[in-house]
Amino acid sequence: RIAYVNGRFVPKRDAMVHIEDRGYQLADAVYEVWALFDGLLADPEGHFARLERSLAELRISMPMSRRALTLVLKEAVRRNRVREGLVYLQVSRGVATRDHAFPTTPVAPSVVITVSRVDRAATEARAAKGVGVVTTPENRWGRCDIKTVGLLPNALAKQKAREAGAVEAWFIDDLGLVTEGASSNAWIVDQDGTLRTRDTNANILRGVTRLSLLDVAREAGLKVEERPFTPDEALKAKEAFITGAGSLVLPVVSVDGKPVGDGAPGPVAMRLRRLYIERAKATAI
Numbered sequence: 580r581i582a583y584v585n586g587r588f589v590p591k592r593d594a595m596v597h598i599e600d601r602g603y604q605l606a607d608a609v610y611e612v613w614a615l616f617d618g619l620l621a622d623p624e625g626h627f628a629r630l631e632r633s634l635a636e637l638r639i640s641m642p643m644s645r646r647a648l649t650l651v652l653k654e655a656v657r658r659n660r661v662r663e664g665l666v667y668l669q670v671s672r673g674v675a676t677r678d679h680a681f682p683t684t685p686v687a688p689s690v691v692i693t694v695s696r697v698d699r700a701a702t703e704a705r706a707a708k709g710v711g712v713v714t715t716p717e718n719r720w721g722r723c724d725i726k727t728v729g730l731l732p733n734a735l736a737k738q739k740a741r742e743a744g745a746v747e748a749w750f751i752d753d754l755g756l757v758t759e760g761a762s763s764n765a766w767i768v769d770q771d772g773t774l775r776t777r778d779t780n781a782n783i784l785r786g787v788t789r790l791s792l793l794d795v796a797r798e799a800g801l802k803v804e805e806r807p808f809t810p811d812e813a814l815k816a817k818e819a820f821i822t823g824a825g826s827l828v829l830p831v832v833s834v835d836g837k838p839v840g841d842g843a844p845g846p847v848a849m850r851l852r853r854l855y856i857e858r859a860k861a862t863a864i
């Protein structure tokens with residue numbers, strides 16, 4: 580395994596960042612994750628646009644041009660000889676003597692890239708069976724729209740899911756509505772066949788897979804509503820699923836141990852999974 584750290588490709592075991600990196604000390608960093616199909620980056624435009632937005636919101640400069648970054652990401656993929664997998668990019672504000680406020684003299688952002696392999700046969704098998712989710716109170720901060728590495732609540736939620744034999748946790752806000760998953764967006768298929776997912780004016784991440792899937796669904800002639808739902812509505816829905824660069828479109832068959840619909844992956848979710856993957860493959864770079 581080869582990692583990219585600040586201009587150099589190094590064996591992953593030797594890949595280090597400074598102890599005074601603000602990403603490490605203050606979670607003063609953002610990240611992106613691209614799915615890889617046949618060695619190509621899926622949904623490139625959406626992920627680059629969100630990266631630039633996340634950086635701008637934190638006033639961290641883009642470490643290099645989009646074009647240069649694309650070349651570095653692709654070189655990282657090539658050196659790791661991965662065809663099906665994920666590419667992780669982290670950009671922190673950089674290294675500075677510890678102080679909460681931003682460094683007064685500009686520092687160069689730190690850039691780290693890693694590439695991991697995904698066993699597509701195993702993930703397809705998982706999708707065919709569906710997964711469980713658990714619910715957990717929304718306890719994150721007020722800027723979940725920025726893809727920061729401040730992921731401790733997400734990590735704790737994911738651990739809760741794992742201990743319950745589920746694979747994702749859905750955060751529930753004060754009104755009892757699902758905000759999103761710890762690393763995915765949440766969807767249901769209503770009894771009348773309408774797709775429903777929370778709007779992104781709320782405090783959630785603007786999922787790139789979510790955005791692409793909205794297009795895919797409309798092209799497929801499905802009705803879509805960007806409106807939140809409760810866990811109870813998910814249980815009464817025909818189907819539920821989650822989206823993300825890691826999960827793609829993954830059927831949810833239970834919420835807190837109770838079955839969604841007939842407790843099996845639904846045809847709409849499975850169809851959307853197939854259509855999303857087709858489109859992602861066709862547009863990957």
Ligand code: PLP
Nearest residue numbers: 762763764784786787788823824
């Ligand atoms: N919501 C959260 C909190 C996430 O961390 C992620 C991805 O990691 C998503 C949603 C899905 O976003 P995307 O489709 O861009 O991967």
